[in-house]
Amino acid sequence: MSTRLHHLISLAQLDRACITRLLDRAERMRDASLHGTRKLDLLHGRTVLNLFFEPSTRTRTSFELAARRLGADVVNFDIARSSTNKGETLLDTLHTLEAMHLDAIIVRHRETGTPEFMVRHAMSGVSVINAGDGNHAHPTQGLLDALTIRQHRPDFNNLTVTICGDIRHSRVARSDIHAFTALGVRELRLCGPESLLPEPDDVPQGHFTEDFDAAVEGADVIIMLRLQKERMAATLLPDESAYFERFGLNSERLKRAAPGCLVMHPGPINRGIEIAPDVADGAQSRILEQVGNGVFVRMAVLAEVLGR
Amino acid sequence: MSTRLHHLISLAQLDRACITRLLDRAERMRDASLHGTRKLDLLHGRTVLNLFFEPSTRTRTSFELAARRLGADVVNFDIARSSTNKGETLLDTLHTLEAMHLDAIIVRHRETGTPEFMVRHAMSGVSVINAGDGNHAHPTQGLLDALTIRQHRPDFNNLTVTICGDIRHSRVARSDIHAFTALGVRELRLCGPESLLPEPDDVPQGHFTEDFDAAVEGADVIIMLRLQKERMAATLLPDESAYFERFGLNSERLKRAAPGCLVMHPGPINRGIEIAPDVADGAQSRILEQVGNGVFVRMAVLAEVLGR
């Protein structure tokens, strides 16, 4: 049995046993919730701080709900208006927060490596949980995607997963790839315009392609990424409808996939840009299940890093 | 006995029995509070989300206090900074929030019909509570105004109520009118500059007038509405002091009303525009009682829609 995690920065170092333990725990959280136990007492007296340098109401709310359902207190540190803007360094902010005797800091930051930097420089026993850093990692998203897939397709060894969109700049894709690889996925297909595909060395686990039809063929899971409007130019495609034509998931294309192929998206979705509305809302869409699993996975992570 | 409400969108469909039940419940909440029971455990484990598309610290705080005093967890979803600004549709925001297993969403929106729209499209059992939509409805304000009146004048059948100001654009006035009519008010007088009075078909229950002196004559309750500065032009009055002259409530005018006439205002007040400072702060003013009752009414509504 692998040792208990004290931080969660990336899934890159986590083995199959560890990821499986977290997913099992998230499933027990979901079962308890479905049986009416909405609130647990596991983290009573613990304090969790949301430190979001990038605004993200969805992820922040998901973490906040997760922490509250475990009985923890949650404080939102509104960094946009804090003294960090007055020139305080990240390190001084970190040490100040630590000195207030917090148990966990959930951090999102535009720059890759910020959570890792915080772990290296933390002076107390505070746990750091990465809620997304630069293009690097978004580990709870990777876990919630793995959980959503596992509910429907428990055998990763027989699974073909296609991820499509701006993989080069996507921390979601990187964490997904780590999770699915650790769980033994059979085949990973990474699809997008050439300029939005990562360097091969950066992501050695996948098969790269610009041909979305081929990438969809026989896939058991398709994960569509959000296209950031400002990346449009890099695609060499004239406009969003041309992007949708080549890389959007519509119902016609979905027929090429394996029967019952799961359709996923980290949200928020751009309807008609990367995904057709009828597919996003269709019977194969697992997008809202992902949101629900997000809360359970974050409960599992908080219980893991803060558990006694 | 009328059935339990699952949502609260408007008072238009609520009958006397239902409104009375909510007011009775609010009164029990107030009694418990006055006897030292500040915190109840009724909604322990339940989660309430504030979804305010229009800023309103007062109403949001009132709902937040109400939910906390019932033991619920409260999450503020700061929509101004959320992904809705990145182009996510209202429906996608709604479904995302539902997927996080919330129990109630308290919504305020500039557009009439948004809470109703959310009820129609909600996929889970989440309760929707309208905290004000466009010119349409502000049901908890209608209830708290009714509660405030009932404490002092329990017999609505003998009551003359005057509402003065921008009735055309006021969701407060509409919800007041529904509440007072359901409770059997004898006479409703609606007063304001012609351009700020509603179409008669829109509000069939009231007597319209531009003569404030006549509207005050013998009234048992006077509710002054806040004048939105941007509506000034539509009044055809040259400036705020001219408005105050014709439609402001001063102590001289108040003498025309019935003895002990209640003076009310939903706040925040514009001193010297719609109401004289000495009247706002005077012995007949119930403005702060309204604020206090706001918390108790919102507790009653939350207990009603979330109660088991």
Add this chain to the structure above:
Amino acid sequence: MSTRLHHLISLAQLDRACITRLLDRAERMRDASLHGTRKLDLLHGRTVLNLFFEPSTRTRTSFELAARRLGADVVNFDIARSSTNKGETLLDTLHTLEAMHLDAIIVRHRETGTPEFMVRHAMSGVSVINAGDGNHAHPTQGLLDALTIRQHRPDFNNLTVTICGDIRHSRVARSDIHAFTALGVRELRLCGPESLLPEPDDVPQGHFTEDFDAAVEGADVIIMLRLQKERMAATLLPDESAYFERFGLNSERLKRAAPGCLVMHPGPINRGIEIAPDVADGAQSRILEQVGNGVFVRMAVLAEVLGR
């Protein structure tokens, strides 16, 4: 034994017994925390409201943590977006909040005297706690500084304390001076550029000097204040490095102080402007202890004013 406080506006009127009682209580809070009792139930059912007219994430968070650890509910009233901006007066805001049955209001305001004004006009039993007003007072900072010193140097009668920086505009300095004087400090040295020193009548307790080397000589405690960038011009020094040269605390200068002299700063620090990084992070620095003590002092103050 002095009577229990109902408000905390300034330390000017508090005698030694009262300050000692608050510090003792803060120490018991710290002991309980160190022995694993993170959460007390003392203020269960009480509601504390943060009313910050000036943004200050650090102090607000510290108060929020303190209140939560005592079991109180905390509501943040986001004044920047509230109806106060729509022209509501401070008094109307105060009375509206009181009407919601809050137990304590923690207020920060740019203008000197705002908390005092609120106490004078409060109509209910609400407690007002000053979290900083203008240049006037920041009483919990004075208490936490006294607590930090007392842990290391319990005998104030043998203590020389130096405060350096913009003392003229510093509410921190004023509250420190009141606390240390009440506790019987032997010598208080106030140092800074002449234009940033207060009028002698304003602060009669201290010895004024522009010679920082002399002020450091033999000091047991040195408190460095944050230089507001906009005050730079008033110093008659050409730039920040010239300021640091004359009034910055570096390790060379620190050697003139008494052995083991405590180095303190209210934060956030300007590295290289008022304090050298190696001193801020050095063995004699008590800056992070101050932050930790801030939570315990605020717990003590809340327990004092809200205790039954």
